[in-house]
Amino acid sequence: MLRADFHTHTSFCDGKNTPREMVRAAWEKGFTDFGISGHADYSFCDPGFGMSDAVLERYKQELFKLREEYRGRMNLYIGIELDCLGPVQSAEYVIGSTHCVCKNEEYVSVDDTEERLTEAVARLWDGDWYAFVRDYFETEATVYERTKCDWVGHFDLLTKFNEGFRHFDETRDAYLEPALAAMRRLNGEGLPFEINTGAMSRGYRTQPYPGPALLKELHAMGGRILINSDSHQADTIGYAFREAERLAWECGFRRVCLLSPGGGFREADL
Ligand SMILES: [Zn+2]
Numbered sequence: 001m002l003r004a005d006f007h008t009h010t011s012f013c014d015g016k017n018t019p020r021e022m023v024r025a026a027w028e029k030g031f032t033d034f035g036i037s038g039h040a041d042y043s044f045c046d047p048g049f050g051m052s053d054a055v056l057e058r059y060k061q062e063l064f065k066l067r068e069e070y071r072g073r074m075n076l077y078i079g080i081e082l083d084c085l086g087p088v089q090s091a092e093y094v095i096g097s098t099h100c101v102c103k104n105e106e107y108v109s110v111d112d113t114e115e116r117l118t119e120a121v122a123r124l125w126d127g128d129w130y131a132f133v134r135d136y137f138e139t140e141a142t143v144y145e146r147t148k149c150d151w152v153g154h155f156d157l158l159t160k161f162n163e164g165f166r167h168f169d170e171t172r173d174a175y176l177e178p179a180l181a182a183m184r185r186l187n188g189e190g191l192p193f194e195i196n197t198g199a200m201s202r203g204y205r206t207q208p209y210p211g212p213a214l215l216k217e218l219h220a221m222g223g224r225i226l227i228n229s230d231s232h233q234a235d236t237i238g239y240a241f242r243e244a245e246r247l248a249w250e251c252g253f254r255r256v257c258l259l260s261p262g263g264g265f266r267e268a269d270l
Pocket residue numbers: 081097099153154
C-alpha cells in the first residue's frame with residue numbers, strides 16, 4: 001500500500017488534531033511522505049472558516065519545526081488547499097479545490113449540508129440539478145487559472161450528497177459533458193487529479209472522488225493521479241487507500257504521483 005498522503009487538515013483549520021498529532025500518526029503508520037494542506041481563508045463564503053494570513057504564518061512555523069524533528073525519518077510537506085473562488089495564499093504546494101459556486105452574487109457551498117445545498121438548488125437554480133452541475137464545473141474549469149494549483153482536489157465534490165444518484169444521474173450526458181469539459185481543460189493545463197477518500201471516511205460515499213466513469217475518462221486522456229485521504233483527524237490518514245489503488249488500477253492507471261522533497265512530482269508504481 002502507498003505510504004504517502006498529501007491532503008490532510010489540522011486544528012489550524014477544521015481538523016480535530018494538531019499538526020504534531022497528525023505527523024506522529026503518519027509516522028506510526030509507517031508513512032514515508034506526509035503533507036498537511038490547511039484550508040485557505042474561506043471567509044468570503046463561510047465567516048471564520050479557514051486560515052487568515054496570520055494563522056497561516058503560525059501554521060507554517062509549526063510545520064517547519066516538525067519537518068526538522070522528522071528529518072531523515074519522514075518527508076514532511078507544507079501545503080495549502082485553496083478554493084477556486086477564494087483568496088490566493090501561498091505555501092510550498094497548492095491543492096486547487098472547488099467548494100462553492102457563486103450564483104446571483106450568492107456563494108453556495110456544495111459540501112456543507114445536504115439540506116442547505118438542496119435548498120440552494122431549489123431557490124437559485126429552480127430545482128434544476130443539471131444547471132447547478134454546469135455552473136459548478138464551469139467554475140472548477142478555472143481553478144488552475146485562478147489558483148495556479150499543483151493538482152486538482154476532489155474534482156467532483158458536488159456529488160458528496162449524491163450517493164445512489166439521489167439528486168442527479170452521474171451517467172447522463174447532462175452530468176458528464178460539463179464534467180469532462182472541465183477535466184479536459186485542467187488535464188490540458190498539466191494538472192494531476194487526486195483520488196480522494198475523504199467522503200468515505202466520513203460516511204457520505206462508498207467510493208472516492210472522482211467517480212469511476214470520470215476516472216476512466218481521465219486515464220483515456222492521459223491524465224495523472226495522486227491518492228489522498230483529506231483526513232481531518234489522525235485515525236483516517238491513508239483511509240481506504242487499498243480500495244483507491246484497486247479502483248485506479250481498474251480504471252487503467254499504473255502509476256501514481258508523489259511530491260518530491262526537492263519540489264515537483266515523482267511517480268511510483270501502483
Ligand atoms: Zn476540500
